[in-house]
Amino acid sequence: MALIHPRSLERWQEWRGSRRRARGIHRARPSESAPGYVLHLREGEGSARILLGIDTADGAAHGGLPAVLPYVHGSAVVVTPAGLALDELEGPEWQHRRIARPSDALDELGITSVLTLGWHLEVGRSLHEWARERDVPGAVVQHDVLTPFAPPLPPDTTVLSWTAEDGEFHRAGRDDIAVRVVGSQRLWQARHEAAGEAPVLEEQPxxxxxxxxxxxxxxxxxxxxxxxxxxxxxxxxxxxxxxxxxxxxxxxxxxxxxxxxxxxxxxxxxxxxxxxxxxxxxxxxxxxxxxxxxxxxxxxxxxxxxxxxxxGMRRVGAEPTPPPGLGTDEPARLIAQILEGGA
The missing domain is CATH 3.40.50 (Rossmann fold)
Incomplete structure (x- = not known):
């Protein structure tokens, strides 16, 4: 099993366009009467200036991108589509600026590393293209289980994977991809939220x-x-x-x-x-x-x-699927450390 298109985003997009349209990819779209994107800036200590591209609230929640922000000691820059509201970007410490394109105004900010969910969505693609032109390290965080139909990674990228097996699956056939295993923020949060007594369940599945x-x-x-x-x-x-x-x-x-x-x-x-x-x-x-x-x-x-x-998913008739193994450190914290070290 391998990606159907391990390198070509265009071929992957052609395949996706040939399938029935998936709905709900973007929860918020730019307003016709306003610039299409917002640059959010929070000044911090230290020389690192981390850039996050967040295209969608759904993927961001599961991928853990907003969860990285509390662990960034340097400055944090986030680019989102206009109208995409995230609680983590609210507060007096954040400055907000409307921009026409995702990569506008980045050259003046001294960005040291970039993180997105991938380049198959508009903000992610623009930021990875900008970063590659300027030799800024880029990373993609895994935000879901991987199938052969996952979009290919951007060139010259570090993938922050759930497991070593996921990392190898995602970079198969590529010599320009580095793998750093960080675990799943979604599963880490689930484990800590569920700590304590076992849930009381109804019998009907x-x-x-x-x-x-x-x-x-x-x-x-x-x-x-x-x-x-x-x-x-x-x-x-x-x-x-x-x-x-x-x-x-x-x-x-x-x-x-x-x-x-x-x-x-x-x-x-x-x-x-x-x-x-x-x-x-x-x-x-x-x-x-x-x-x-x-x-x-x-x-x-x-x-x-x-x-x-x-x-490790178990078929019906077998014992239930066991909890995946996780590390002891929160993935969001590990991701911030990797980014501030230059990805």
Whole structure:
């Protein structure tokens, strides 16, 4: 199993464009009556000036980009689309400036390293291109489990991976990528939030839907959901992006076949039931929180089984997925130290 496009962002974008459109990529878009981006600046001590590019609140929350900011001792610069609100960028210590392009005004700031979720989104691409032209070290933080359909990394980049295996998977076929293993901020937070008594769960499980996933054929997602819900008497929880016509038609089919539904807004942290899904970081987070979790996908492509093996996800019928191993230090702290050392 390897990335389908390990080097070419353009070819990856062509592939993505050939699939059904994924919804909800950008939660906020620039206003037509205002500049399209905002540069946020917080002055600090020391010579390091760290630049973070944050394209989307969803990816930032899971990737842990805002969580890095409290550990940056030097100055912090953040570029976001206009209208993207993050609590971590509020307060009197922050200065805010509207800019027309993501890379505007960066030359005057003395940036020493750059961190993004990748260059497949607009801010990330602009910042990595700017950094490479000026020989500023750049890094990408892993923010989700990896499949063969993940976007390629920018050239000459350090990937801050969850595990050594993820790092090697992401840089396979590349000689310009360095790997630093930092762990998952999302899973680290889940472990610390769940410390204490085991959760009290209801008996009826729930299947987390993935009709909106562009990696999987819809027939695989639908077959997995229906077969598990029938086998286990489970509820179906639609994914947050399952709002377009074909997804609604699949929901109607499941309801007609007697399958009950759970509120799609319920997060893993709020779950009160055992979980199953085709593949998802939710399975790992659930395991970290003490929630029994499995994977299920009859007839899935071979890469899905390889994906399960790499993350230790357990199939339905086996023991629940065990909690992933984590280091003792918070990933956000490690990331800040790497960035202030020049990535």
């Amino acid at each position: 729930v299947f987390l839907g993935q009709f909106s996933s562009i990696e999987l054929p819809r027939r695989v997602s639908l077959r997995a959901a229906e077969s598990y819900c029938r086998f286990a008497g489970a509820l179906y929880q639609p994914g947050p992006a399952e709002t377009e016509r074909l997804a609604r038609a699949a929901h109607l089919l499941l309801r007609r076949r007697g399958i009950g539904f759970q509120d799609p807004s319920i997060t893993v942290a709020e779950q009160a039931r055992p979980l199953a899904s085709v593949f998802s970081a939710d399975i790992l987070e659930a395991a970290m929180r003490g929630i029994p979790a499995w994977v299920h996908a009859p007839g899935a492509p071979s890469w899905v089984g390889e994906h399960w093996e790499r993350y």
